[in-house]
Amino acid sequence: MLDRAAASVAALRGAEETGFYGVDRPGVAWDWMKQTGQAPAGADWVRPQVAEAWARCVDDHALPPGAEFAPRQRRLESGASELDGWRRNSLGGVAGHLSALVYDLRTLLDETNVALLLADPAGAVVHLLDSGSRITAGGAQIGRIGADWSEASLGNNGVGTASLLREPVAFDGKEHFNGALHRFATAGCPIVAPDGGLCAILGMISDRRDAAKLALGFLKIARHMLEASLFDRLAADGYLLRLRAIGEADARFADEGRVFVGADGYVRGVDRAAVEALGGGYSALVGARAATALGVDLPALIAAHEGGRILSLPDRNGRPLYAEAHRCPRRDGAASSARRAPDRADAAPCGPDAERDWSDSVLETALRKAAGLQERNIPILITGESGVGKDYLVRRLHAGGPRKERPLVAINCAAIPRELIESELFGYEGGSFTGARAKGKSGKFVEADKGILFLDEIGDMAADLQATLLRVLDSSEVVPIGSSKPIRVDVRVVAATNRSLQEMVQKGAFRRDLYYRLNGVQLWLPPLRERPDRLGLLSQLFRLERDALGSAEDLRFSDEVWRIFFKHPWPGNIREARNVLRSSIAVAKGPVIEIDDLPIDFLQELDFDQRVTDAESQDANVDETVELEAGFDLSDWEARAVRHALASSKGNIAKAARSLGITRATLYHKMARYGLRSDRRIVSKR
Numbered sequence: 286m287l288d289r290a291a292a293s294v295a296a297l298r299g300a301e302e303t304g305f306y307g308v309d310r311p312g313v314a315w316d317w318m319k320q321t322g323q324a325p326a327g328a329d330w331v332r333p334q335v336a337e338a339w340a341r342c343v344d345d346h347a348l349p350p351g352a353e354f355a356p357r358q359r360r361l362e363s364g365a366s367e368l369d370g371w372r373r374n375s376l377g378g379v380a381g382h383l384s385a386l387v388y389d390l391r392t393l394l395d396e397t398n399v400a401l402l403l404a405d406p407a408g409a410v411v412h413l414l415d416s417g418s419r420i421t422a423g424g425a426q427i428g429r430i431g432a433d434w435s436e437a438s439l440g441n442n443g444v445g446t447a448s449l450l451r452e453p454v455a456f457d458g459k460e461h462f463n464g465a466l467h468r469f470a471t472a473g474c475p476i477v478a479p480d481g482g483l484c485a486i487l488g489m490i491s492d493r494r495d496a497a498k499l500a501l502g503f504l505k506i507a508r509h510m511l512e513a514s515l516f517d518r519l520a521a522d523g524y525l526l527r528l529r530a531i532g533e534a535d536a537r538f539a540d541e542g543r544v545f546v547g548a549d550g551y552v553r554g555v556d557r558a559a560v561e562a563l564g565g566g567y568s569a570l571v572g573a574r575a576a577t578a579l580g581v582d583l584p585a586l587i588a589a590h591e592g593g594r595i596l597s598l599p600d601r602n603g604r605p606l607y608a609e610a611h612r613c614p615r616r617d618g619a620a621s622s623a624r625r626a627p628d629r630a631d632a633a634p635c636g637p638d639a640e641r642d643w644s645d646s647v648l649e650t651a652l653r654k655a656a657g658l659q660e661r662n663i664p665i666l667i668t669g670e671s672g673v674g675k676d677y678l679v680r681r682l683h684a685g686g687p688r689k690e691r692p693l694v695a696i697n698c699a700a701i702p703r704e705l706i707e708s709e710l711f712g713y714e715g716g717s718f719t720g721a722r723a724k725g726k727s728g729k730f731v732e733a734d735k736g737i738l739f740l741d742e743i744g745d746m747a748a749d750l751q752a753t754l755l756r757v758l759d760s761s762e763v764v765p766i767g768s769s770k771p772i773r774v775d776v777r778v779v780a781a782t783n784r785s786l787q788e789m790v791q792k793g794a795f796r797r798d799l800y801y802r803l804n805g806v807q808l809w810l811p812p813l814r815e816r817p818d819r820l821g822l823l824s825q826l827f828r829l830e831r832d833a834l835g836s837a838e839d840l841r842f843s844d845e846v847w848r849i850f851f852k853h854p855w856p857g858n859i860r861e862a863r864n865v866l867r868s869s870i871a872v873a874k875g876p877v878i879e880i881d882d883l884p885i886d887f888l889q890e891l892d893f894d895q896r897v898t899d900a901e902s903q904d905a906n907v908d909e910t911v912e913l914e915a916g917f918d919l920s921d922w923e924a925r926a927v928r929h930a931l932a933s934s935k936g937n938i939a940k941a942a943r944s945l946g947i948t949r950a951t952l953y954h955k956m957a958r959y960g961l962r963s964d965r966r967i968v969s970k971r
């Protein structure tokens with residue numbers, strides 16, 4: 286203890302020399318801990334939460350003070366229960382909503398250079414964005430599925446400590462016990478189901494080491510949205526009570542609280558605001574009779590609902606609260622027309638139908654956004670890797686939009702030869718050039734008049750044509766080749782690309798003015814591997830393909846196959862998934878589709894995937910804190926998959942593209958990106 290005091294005094298002197306406010310207080314405390322091997326006893330130099338966490342790291346978790354170490358790797362695939370849990374329990378519900386949320390916030394996340402992740406209640410990473418795969422600490426990749434972020438494995442960090450304390454937590458740089466996390470800020474927020482059960486930890490890691498507060502604020506908003514969605518899912522067949530404090534100036538709780546009472550008269554769920562208002566915690570409310578927990582029995586609730594009366598309930602201090610009762614009907618999957626994206630503001634009072642679990646939350650969010658944009662004539666730019674559903678989105682947009690009676694005209698800017706694109710877009714007068722039709726041709730702009738013109742693969746448009754296109758967009762007039770008479774057109778333009786137009790603009794490969802003209806609003810579709818709800822989406826696609834092929838309703842995949850689907854990075858995205866599902870359904874020999882029924886190309890890819898996994902788990906088994914293989918990310922994987930496909934097809938581009946489930950144009954892009962070339966004999970790095 287004396288040592289500690291002496292060291293503190295010495296450190297304090299140092300701090301005084303540097304200037305009290307200029308000193309890196311957690312840094313001083315951490316160095317002291319490194320020297321002494323003990324956690325500081327008081328909270329003079331670090332926040333109390335940090336001092337307590339460090340003490341736990343030393344005393345409870347026996348972690349080495351002043352060291353850098355990697356987290357343990359948990360083998361998520363080792364037990365069926367973990368994956369099944371992820372797939373079937375409420376985490377699955379969080380996943381769908383998280384997908385939509387991540388989708389919404391992607392731009393913000395890109396700009397702030399943070400990675401968002403979802404961990405299971407014990408702190409193991411079960412989902413992360415691509416950017417997460419680049420996070421390394423202690424020489425190891427900590428941003429990857431299965432990495433154990435619990436406090437006992439990685440030292441205090443937002444995710445692991447939030448899982449332990451069951452409350453939102455964030456740490457800046459040197460507040461982390463583990464020196465390997467000093468470059469980062471980490472934050473974590475537990476996601477609690479309406480029955481009080483912990484379903485997941487939503488986490489964030491930023492390479493700005495002072496961003497903890499910001500990250501925590503963001504996570505709390507995200508948590509609010511996720512928990513509201515979980516509540517919506519629960520509220521069926523019973524009564525929903527909306528609580529409000531009496532009197533406008535009454536600020537006892539900022540949010541309206543919600544309580545759900547089942548048709549049996551028991552409280553089945555509460556939200557955070559209601560717990561706050563009523564007191565006693567989830568355990569005192571959930572599972573108790575409404576009469577006991579709320580002071581109102583079921584007949585009184587029904588009578589209030591039917592008579593349109595407001596109830597009065599006592600709050601935690603015995604003061605009255607208003608309560609409005611709403612009937613929540615039972616859901617039967619058939620009534621699925623009310624599908625909506627998770628938006629608290631426009632959520633139905635009793636939540637949407639149960640089938641929403643299996644709908645495509647990302648697509649729905651994009652459609653909802655796009656609908657408003659279309660009405661206001663704001664140009665839409667859809668971005669995302671090949672096969673994520675850009676084209677599919679445009680078709681759905683058109684089918685559900687105000688121009689559905691008018692044409693949707695699509696043009697693939699990468700597929701049309703450079704010399705023909707102008708005549709394709711703008712048309713030509715009869716006989717205006719050799720090979721032209723005598724009657725002339727109207728061109729896509731005129732064909733799309735009053736409708737939608739979809740410019741696919743816009744990033745592949747030649748520079749001189751970009752200028753012409755811009756002119757047409759600005760003037761809303763086209764001049765067919767060989768004519769001098771402009772034609773007025775009224776088209777909504779939607780463009781799509783799997784390239785980064787922003788980067789192309791920076792490199793001078795795409796016109797900045799055209800970029801701004803097309804990019805009224807950007808809708809980004811995430812790759813399948815980045816989607817926490819990918820298993821739900823695959824289940825839905827599976828049902829689609831199964832019904833289309835007329836296969837038996839009890840046909841299903843084995844758990845083994847689901848585990849593979851969960852881990853596979855799906856470089857060809859939804860297109861690849863649909864191909865794999867379709868082929869396996871077609872060859873299924875019995876009611877259960879096994880690994881052997883999967884397409885051969887897919888299995889070859891897995892072979893490689895499996896080798897990586899085996900290598901990783903061997904590493905992890907040698908010593909739980911040894912450095913794990915660093916620097917291997919999904920783009921490496923994709924490059925290997927492309928190389929493998931080219932090698933298997935002996936350089937036949939069409940065949941390789943088919944096996945990857947992508948178009949030839951996309952394969953060429955990917956080859957260019959990874960510096961690959963193909964000839965019939967050899968496929969190698971340039």
Ligand SMILES: Nc1ncnc2c1ncn2[C@@H]1O[C@H](COP(=O)(O)OP(=O)(O)OP(=O)(O)O)[C@@H](O)[C@H]1O
Nearest residue numbers: 645648670671672673674675676677783859860948
């Ligand atoms: N949400 C979805 N539900 C069902 N099927 C989908 C969905 N999204 C995409 N698909 C299917 O996946 C395949 C690929 O989709 P699409 O062609 O729209 O991708 P893309 O992003 O435009 O690809 P590319 O950039 O290569 O043109 C299509 O068969 C499409 O029907």
